[in-house]
Amino acid sequence: MPEPMGFFTDTTVCIGCKACEVACKEWNQLPAANGGIGELSGDSYDNTRKLDGIHWRHVRFIEQFKGPYDGRWLMMSDVCKHCVQAGCLEVCPTGAIIRTEFDTVVIQSDVCNGCRACIAACPFGVIDVNPVSGTAQKCTLCYDRLKVGLEPACSKACPTDSIQFGSITELRTRAHKRVDQLKAQGVKAELAKSATFSAASAAVLGVLALVGLRKRRMDEQSRGGGGAGNV
Amino acid sequence: MSDSFFSGAPHWTWFIILYFFVGGIAGGASLLAAILDWFGGTEDRPVVRTGYNVAAVGAIVSGALLTIDLGRPLRFWHMIFQSANFPAVMFKGWSPISFGAWGLLLFGLFAVLAALGGMAEEGRLHNPALRAVGGAVRGGLAKLVGGLAGLLGVFIAGYTGVLLSVTNRPIWADSPWLGALFIASGMSTGAAALILLAPRRGATEQSLARLSAFDTKALAVELLVLVLFLASLGSVNRVWIGFWGLVLLVGVVGLGILAPLRLHLQRRPLASAAKLVLLGGFLLRLATIFVSEGIEHYRVTAGM
Numbered sequence: 001m002p003e004p005m006g007f008f009t010d011t012t013v014c015i016g017c018k019a020c021e022v023a024c025k026e027w028n029q030l031p032a033a034n035g036g037i038g039e040l041s042g043d044s045y046d047n048t049r050k051l052d053g054i055h056w057r058h059v060r061f062i063e064q065f066k067g068p069y070d071g072r073w074l075m076m077s078d079v080c081k082h083c084v085q086a087g088c089l090e091v092c093p094t095g096a097i098i099r100t101e102f103d104t105v106v107i108q109s110d111v112c113n114g115c116r117a118c119i120a121a122c123p124f125g126v127i128d129v130n131p132v133s134g135t136a137q138k139c140t141l142c143y144d145r146l147k148v149g150l151e152p153a154c155s156k157a158c159p160t161d162s163i164q165f166g167s168i169t170e171l172r173t174r175a176h177k178r179v180d181q182l183k184a185q186g187v188k189a190e191l192a193k194s195a196t197f198s199a200a201s202a203a204v205l206g207v208l209a210l211v212g213l214r215k216r217r218m219d220e221q222s223r224g225g226g227g228a229g230n231v
Numbered sequence: 232m233s234d235s236f237f238s239g240a241p242h243w244t245w246f247i248i249l250y251f252f253v254g255g256i257a258g259g260a261s262l263l264a265a266i267l268d269w270f271g272g273t274e275d276r277p278v279v280r281t282g283y284n285v286a287a288v289g290a291i292v293s294g295a296l297l298t299i300d301l302g303r304p305l306r307f308w309h310m311i312f313q314s315a316n317f318p319a320v321m322f323k324g325w326s327p328i329s330f331g332a333w334g335l336l337l338f339g340l341f342a343v344l345a346a347l348g349g350m351a352e353e354g355r356l357h358n359p360a361l362r363a364v365g366g367a368v369r370g371g372l373a374k375l376v377g378g379l380a381g382l383l384g385v386f387i388a389g390y391t392g393v394l395l396s397v398t399n400r401p402i403w404a405d406s407p408w409l410g411a412l413f414i415a416s417g418m419s420t421g422a423a424a425l426i427l428l429a430p431r432r433g434a435t436e437q438s439l440a441r442l443s444a445f446d447t448k449a450l451a452v453e454l455l456v457l458v459l460f461l462a463s464l465g466s467v468n469r470v471w472i473g474f475w476g477l478v479l480l481v482g483v484v485g486l487g488i489l490a491p492l493r494l495h496l497q498r499r500p501l502a503s504a505a506k507l508v509l510l511g512g513f514l515l516r517l518a519t520i521f522v523s524e525g526i527e528h529y530r531v532t533a534g535m
Contacts, residue, residue: 090325090326091326093329094321113301114306117394117398124238
């Protein structure tokens with residue numbers, strides 16, 4: 001019995017090259033959108049925009065811009081999560097969606113009749129209809145490649161190892177290590193720096209407030225009034 | 232924000248809206264026919280026969296609408312049998328769409344049998360085979376078949392709402408009241424359809440008055456459940472701000488519930504009230520489906 005397999009996506013090293021999207025489309029022979037005629041989204045550098053029946057991999061561009069020269073991109077390659085409790089699999093009335101020996105969730109295109117219940121059941125907006133087949137489709141975690149011992153096309157093509165393929169147990173260990181590495185590289189240091197700055201700012205503000213208060217009292221004394229505190 | 236905003240729309244549009252509407256009418260008419268069949272008098276027979284006919288035609292039309300809506304219509308039978316292991320049965324008791332496919336099949340079977348029994352009673356069957364089947368459905372068997380058609384009718388009217396509630400889509404998944412709302416609407420539209428159609432089959436004034444009284448109550452329940460449905464949505468209600476909210480308020484509540492309620496209570500001509508109820512029932516399905524279908528998850532995730 002093969003081990004449960006999956007992806008570990010490290011968004012910190014994704015550069016948004018979309019090689020995974022292209023590799024996925026090429027291997028799975030997915031049709032071009034809009035009949036191959038280039039269609040720009042018009043409001044983003046990301047023109048594929050979402051996961052659907054002909055985009056089983058999608059690099060999401062999270063564009064945080066305050067102005068034309070002040071902003072940043074966050075890149076995140078998204079894909080089916082092959083859920084442990086998969087809503088799509090549970091709701092499918094034809095039995096087209098199955099769990100494989102690799103613990104992945106696969107839609108059998110020759111069984112699916114396109115009722116689209118799985119689309120509404122998926123909490124991640126992963127599944128949609130492939131207009132060519134008329135059936136619901138999504139990532140199969142390259143079931144055909146796994147069967148012959150190959151890794152999925154997207155992780156094979158990823159130039160920065162943002163997408164890593166392996167057994168779930170191994171990937172979990174790898175992910176924990178990566179989090180520790182990131183923290184050591186600066187997240188904790190940043191936190192310490194931020195906390196120090198905050199404490200220093202508070203101290204400075206406190207001193208300034210005390211100085212201000214002292215000055216007011218001295219002014220009141222010099223006017224000879226004498227406040228409630230002066231007995 | 233509800234996490235249902237990040238899911239994808241299933242593209243359930245016109246065929247499904249029509250199915251929800253027709254299925255609701257068929258289910259409501261079937262239940263009313265069964266109740267009058269079991270507990271009514273001989274003066275109610277025209278309404279009973281009309282009810283079973285509406286149920287039978289509605290079930291057939293529903294099946295056709297659902298089949299046309301599939302991405303691969305010729306694979307409609309995959310809902311009933313395991314395609315790779317025919318004739319093993321395909322049934323998932325925990326999936327409303329699988330349960331619904333079987334429910335519609337059985338509803339159609341019993342509704343058609345009950346309708347044939349009614350037509351045989353009137354002597355309207357000329358085909359020998361149909362006459363034999365219709366003739367067999369009489370007495371206790373007719374009551375049993377009609378009762379099952381009535382009970383399955385309630386299921387058909389309501390499971391569609393439950394089916395929407397167990398998705399992960401905005402509005403639908405954010406309230407547990409859609410099933411109850413669709414049952415109430417199915418009952419009111421079923422009664423309205425009978426008020427319009429039964430007089431042609433010789434329905435008595437007494438029967439029509441009963442239907443009108445039932446429709447009044449069903450509309451009151453529908454209004455109450457609609458209020459509960461909207462109250463349960465909480466902050467998700469902001470989705471209604473726009474065209475579909477207007478349709479719900481003016482079309483469903485105003486024209487489809489309050490106006491016919493007033494007409495029923497004033498004992499005005501029944502047909503006008505019935506037509507308004509049918510319009511309201513259709514608009515309810517239309518607004519409920521399209522208000523959610525219009526939300527595209529990639530726009531939500533992009534914050535647009």
